[in-house]
Amino acid sequence: MNGISTKDIYFESDGIRLHMRLDRPEKANSAEKCPLCILVHGFTGHMEEDHIIAAQQAMSAKGIAVLRAEMYGHGRSGGTFREHTLYKWITNALAVVKYAKSLDFVSELYMSGHSQGGMLTMLIGGMCPDDFAAILPLSPAWMIPEQARAGEILGAEFDPAHIPESIVGSHWELGGDYLRVAQMIHVEDAISRYKGKVYIVHGDADEAVPYSYGVKAAELYENAELVTIPGANHCYNNGHIEEMAAAVERFFS
DSSP: OOEEEEEEEEEEETTEEEEEEEEEEEOSSTTOOEEEEEEEOOTTOOTTSHHHHHHHHHHHHTTOEEEEEEOTTSTTSSSOGGGOOHHHHHHHHHHHHHHHHHOTTEEEEEEEEETHHHHHHHHHHHHSTTTOSEEEEESOOTTHHHHHHHTEETTEEOOTTSOOSEEEOSSOEEEHHHHHHHHHOOHHHHHHHOOSEEEEEEETTOSSSOHHHHHHHHHHSSSEEEEEETTOOTTSTTTTHHHHHHHHHHHTO
16 A cells, blocks of 8 residues: 545535535556445534544555545535434435445445544444445434434433424534434344444544443444443543554444
């Protein structure tokens, strides 16, 4: 491997312009195939966050091409954050999977995501179980639908039987459709459909997604490994990003 070539990609998905970035190992033989991992940020996130770049670099170090994708209402993709829903993210992600499968240099496909992107990875894994050699949820926020049915979303409370027009959190505002959609999603169904390898990375000091959800996911999957990062918060940015990246690199070793 001589280095990494980087290419920004845009295409239409669900009525918006979707932004992706392909980081591909440069091979001595340009026709040589390599694995590719789709990598997705989390709620309010984007592809340039430190923990996303660290995961990408860990994969690149092992000769994995990485397709970072920014979902509806996030980063440089179209749509507004307020109007994004998990259904819109799913539609975007399915389009990204279709694009990745069309690339002639890809030998096998993986998917990874952080937080809400980790939950998305779990959902897409269940929807497309034959497409992935493995999935790698990072701090997966798959408690969101369960909390939405109980009347809470990331610390903000509401009446689950009477969805408000919008809900405001610490640094964000969401339309009511996000809550309606979240209530209808059952991640356990996706878990039961995916029989491949699952590699979960989670900090045991996660302040946003309880570590217990990482433990529970590992128990429910048929073929899962949970890597615990002691003391790490949700984004690993309290001194644990290198440990998260090392865990990702170990998987691809």
